[in-house]
Amino acid sequence: xxxxxxxxxxxxxxxxxxxxxxxxxxxxxxxxxxxxxxxxxxxxxxxxxxxxxxxxxxxxxxxxxxxxxxxxxxxxxxxxxxxxxxxxxxxxxxxxxxxxxxxxxxxxxxxxxx
Amino acid sequence: xxxxxxxxxxxxxxxxxxxxxxxxxxxxxxxxxxxxxxxxxxxxxxxxxxxxxxxxxxxxxxxxxxxxxxxxxxxxxxxxxxxxxxxxxxxxxxxxxxxxxxxxxxxxx
Numbered sequence: 001x002x003x004x005x006x007x008x009x010x011x012x013x014x015x016x017x018x019x020x021x022x023x024x025x026x027x028x029x030x031x032x033x034x035x036x037x038x039x040x041x042x043x044x045x046x047x048x049x050x051x052x053x054x055x056x057x058x059x060x061x062x063x064x065x066x067x068x069x070x071x072x073x074x075x076x077x078x079x080x081x082x083x084x085x086x087x088x089x090x091x092x093x094x095x096x097x098x099x100x101x102x103x104x105x106x107x108x109x110x111x112x113x114x
Numbered sequence: 115x116x117x118x119x120x121x122x123x124x125x126x127x128x129x130x131x132x133x134x135x136x137x138x139x140x141x142x143x144x145x146x147x148x149x150x151x152x153x154x155x156x157x158x159x160x161x162x163x164x165x166x167x168x169x170x171x172x173x174x175x176x177x178x179x180x181x182x183x184x185x186x187x188x189x190x191x192x193x194x195x196x197x198x199x200x201x202x203x204x205x206x207x208x209x210x211x212x213x214x215x216x217x218x219x220x221x222x223x
Contacts, residue, residue: 042213090156100145100164100205105156
């Protein structure tokens, strides 16, 4: 692995189903983030984690949950998917949370909720 | 509220120069990023400005004026591969990253 990987690449999901988007980084970055990107809107932060064992809510956290059991992995779970969660989801990481550290992005997961 | 404004779309000719503007109104300022995002791909880092002035990096330069809440990204000697969206993002007083919607740049031969 080099950088950040996300899985799946794309997914079509029935409304009401549970879904976990996976994210793994091998850069030993402390901070990780989940964003959603919708046409005409900027990247919006869903949840973040400053370090393993801690998580925080971003701008649009409702309907999503995260966990950070270790440094490398930061899964995002949709407990009961709704069509408004159709989006492209990007995972990112940086050495530390906030400040001037550059964020590095995974390739994204394109999710369609029907 | 916090707001970052960028033009939605711009068109330029291969070999020319283009300037993409970004204005921001945020609660505090701790730096500004420019990212490039090709269609269907992840954003990738281009530049970071925290002090006023011009930062040059090859064909790309980024300018910041904190007093005016304004930045621009200057792309010289445009190539077809520069066709992408360019995202402006500001670090606010809480060290949160606020993203603009991005400018889609179309390069024509």
